[in-house]
Amino acid sequence: MSIRIASVQDAQTLADIHVPSKKKTYVGIVDADYLNAKTIEEYTEKWTRWMRDNPITVAISYEGDRPAGFICWGPLQTPPPGTSNIRPQYPAEIYSIHVHPDFWRSGHGTKLMRYAAGEIQKDQKNALCLWVLKGNKNADAFYRKLGGQKLGKKKMFSGPTECLEFCYGWRDLSVLLNAA
Numbered sequence: 001m002s003i004r005i006a007s008v009q010d011a012q013t014l015a016d017i018h019v020p021s022k023k024k025t026y027v028g029i030v031d032a033d034y035l036n037a038k039t040i041e042e043y044t045e046k047w048t049r050w051m052r053d054n055p056i057t058v059a060i061s062y063e064g065d066r067p068a069g070f071i072c073w074g075p076l077q078t079p080p081p082g083t084s085n086i087r088p089q090y091p092a093e094i095y096s097i098h099v100h101p102d103f104w105r106s107g108h109g110t111k112l113m114r115y116a117a118g119e120i121q122k123d124q125k126n127a128l129c130l131w132v133l134k135g136n137k138n139a140d141a142f143y144r145k146l147g148g149q150k151l152g153k154k155k156m157f158s159g160p161t162e163c164l165e166f167c168y169g170w171r172d173l174s175v176l177l178n179a180a
Helices: 008-025 032-036 040-053 108-122 137-145 173-177
Strands: 002-005 057-063 066-075 092-099 128-133 149-158 161-170
Touching: 002 108, 008 032, 008 040, 008 057, 008 066, 008 092, 057 108, 066 108, 092 108, 108 128, 108 173, 128 137, 128 149, 137 161, 161 173
Parallel strands: 092 128
Antiparallel strands: 002 057, 057 066, 066 092, 128 161, 149 161
16 A cells, blocks of 8 residues: 555546545435436546645555545635634644545555644644534544544535534544554
């Protein structure tokens, strides 16, 4: 297993991971027609735009020469409820993490989370948060196993479906860096 930082030229690789992961992860959580309409082409364009226009960092994990997963992070964009936007307790946010279904439960998610936490720590930031859709039981268990604490919730839309998202946070990145 290896991890490297992605560039805009990796947009299709990211889409090749993102679309099948999203389609399998969110079955029964978001509208099926909305989910099934997602395409590699659409997400290649989105990743090209996201990476070009936003202050994000993306890392890709590989199993041999096959792309297996990715993680995307940057400055806090969606603060947990009850926290200050002026002096955020969570200065960094994981915007997205997906592992291709062929590689679920193979350690890529944990390695990607640790990698991002290490890079965030190098940037002199000591905490991070992320948001996860209610009903995503695998992610919920995964973040709890890695020491994440539930910080709050908010409503949002995923296509036509109104969803509830939970925020997980790590106030001390060493918890995440040392998680099993």
